[in-house]
Amino acid sequence: MVSAPAWIGELARYAFLAVLVSWILVPLAISIVYAFTPLDVYYSNAILTTSFTLDHVKTLWILGAGEAFLRSVAVGAMTVGISFLLGLPGGYALARYVFPGRDAVKLAIIATRMFPIIVISVSLLKTFFNLGLNDTLIGLALAHTAMALPFVVIITGSIFGGIPRDLEEAGMIFGLSSIMVFLRITLPLAAPGLTAAGMFTFLLSWNEVFMASVLTLVNRTLPAFILNSAFATPIEPIRFAAAFMLILPALVFMFLARRYLVTMWAMAAR
């Protein structure tokens, strides 16, 4: 069998990758462009526009997207705060101590991740009603923490695990208490990874729509607002403006955390 010349293989490689990259980028770019396309151009037959407008974003803002945006930021921040407060010690324990039942605990924590947030939504909704936590941002943050916490424990565990124990031991030798060793040595070394994990946790909350829509009614976060209010509009560019607002922080995060993307997501998915 005569094999094809090498350049054909190379060409096929780049052609396929080019198609794959455009397959991801084109819909993203188009929806962003359409979010800023004037209505008369959008409803004409022109594929792309030469003039741009902020009208759709403004309309959304007036409808309440601005407040929803801020609520989403608040819920995301609370989720990061609570899940790190609770999960960081656990991650450290998994990384540093060998104890009976360690593997079982790790597996149990991972096992909770196999249940989607939908599974706990009805019960939490009822409980929150009884506790007066329904339609509160803290209630939603508590629900999002349930989703984020296993991820935080596992991922901070692996971040701490990557920090050489020798450095901690050196600190001990120089007379630091174990808490000071953690604060002065381990934490600063882990900081870049923890920051990326924090941003990732924020995005988990930011992107979550099911629980947000079920738990909030008046105090809607951005995804809940979009699913229920913005989507009701028949004006399509307004929907695309909503998508733009939703993906903006994600794109910023992507840029900031690009060094960590592959490893972080591979671990997060697990």
Next chain:
Amino acid sequence: MPLSSLLQDNRVKAWLLLSPTILYLAVFIAYPIIDSFRIAFVKNGSISFEAVDFLLYSPLSEFWSALKYTFLLAILVIPTETLLALTAVILLFKRFRGRDAVIYVLVMPLALSDLAAGLIWYSMLTGKGFLNKLLLNMGLISDPIIFFGYENRWLTFLAVYLAEVWRSTAIVFVILFAGAQLINKEVFEAAEVFGASFYVKLRHILIPMIKPSLQAALLIRTLFAFQVFAVVWILAGRDIPVLAGEAYYSIVELHKYDVAALYAIVIALLSASIGVVYIRVFRETLLR
């Protein structure tokens, strides 16, 4: 034993540090799952199958369709994504200019929510969307293709399929790619030198070597498949019912929490049955 020396014991320390997490997960995940059974099956203190009857027999219920479409989507989406992701991993083995940019783009959809993905694909496929305008301008069609609406259910399904593949191939890719990073690259380079065909590289080198990652990716995708929601809800509404969408509808529109709890149980049981395999795999790959 005095308290101070008890606190010096690593076992005690570890459990203390882990206890907030364990407690939280017990209250916010384990309890709600058990509570769902009570909500679904107990009324006024006695066992009731009202929710089950509604689920199975009410004309308002789309349970069997939801089950059908959820599985159908999974069966069509997961193999497509696996093949795309595997191909991308193979093509990205060799270093070349722009490789990092390509990886960056392929991972990108992971940062986007499913809600955004649904809206983004709506911008592509609606009557005034990009695809229709493009085809109209090229003279390939004379009337826009209508993807959405009950009477165009299979085109809507196609739209959901495309959006799902677009959104979540990245998950499969990122797990496989991370796994492939651990492989000895020389094996692959040798295969390239000897002009191994794409199929040979795929079947006899890559797949055996990244089997753990492949298992992980498939399991995770299958777990996610049972919770598909916003993409479908945006593009199809209830024209294409799925389990999570019906749970949402039961809560928000019908206010039937018992039925929603029943959907939650169905999703939990499906997840758990996949999860048994999932845990077994991770016992091998994750706990090193």
